[in-house]
Amino acid sequence: MDTDLWAFAAASEHTGENGPNAFTCTSTHSTVIAAANDSSTTDGINDVGLVGNLLYPAESNFGEPGARPLLSVYHWTQYMLDTTCATVAEAVKAGWSAPFAITTPVLPNGRPCSLHLAMSAAGDAAVFKFGDGVLTVHHCREHRVTLSSSVYDAPVGVDRELRFEIGAPYYILGMEDEV
Incomplete structure (x- = not known):
């Protein structure tokens, strides 16, 4: 392209x-x-x-x-x-x-x-x-990561893993009030 x-x-x-x-x-x-x-x-x-x-x-x-x-x-x-x-x-x-x-x-x-x-x-x-x-x-201002292909239900698990399992300060856009 x-x-x-x-x-x-x-x-x-x-x-x-x-x-x-x-x-x-x-x-x-x-x-x-x-x-x-x-x-x-x-x-x-x-x-x-x-x-x-x-x-x-x-x-x-x-x-x-x-x-x-x-x-x-x-x-x-x-x-x-x-x-x-x-x-x-x-x-x-x-x-x-x-x-x-x-x-x-x-x-x-x-x-x-x-x-x-x-x-x-x-x-x-x-x-x-x-x-x-x-x-x-x-x-939402808190979310800093955007996935190109996502229905936003699926990234909730990724968001939880980044925040809670490895402690990363990243949030996936579209996850407001999910965690």
Whole structure:
């Protein structure tokens, strides 16, 4: 996979790359991003230090898009960095009120592309994931480790092992109130 670094100025126009019903927006923030295959924002940071990382979990399911404007999953990170968000808490609020439906292409193996989004800034982090078309956001300052492919039930055992069996000061994002 080829990766390029791109910089976008504030007030850049972006589109969701989904034909006539594509979601469009004008950025509020400047961003520097890693673009995979000349099209997908996989990782990036905006001018106020908010970081986004697109990760591969095999379990994602974005559901049917309905009638809302469409945003390709490949542009989800870019949208979150472009919006008026300066903090992870603001990104969480923006994620819950997103004015678009996320779409995914079908991969050569016949399965839809499956991704989730991690956002971080100033010691705070959140993971945005879809299961059966429903958004779940895991947001907690105590958690410092994010697994790329996890349903968050399975990592509870790993979290307990790191904290209690070997005494490591790491916490897995999404484990709030589990231990």
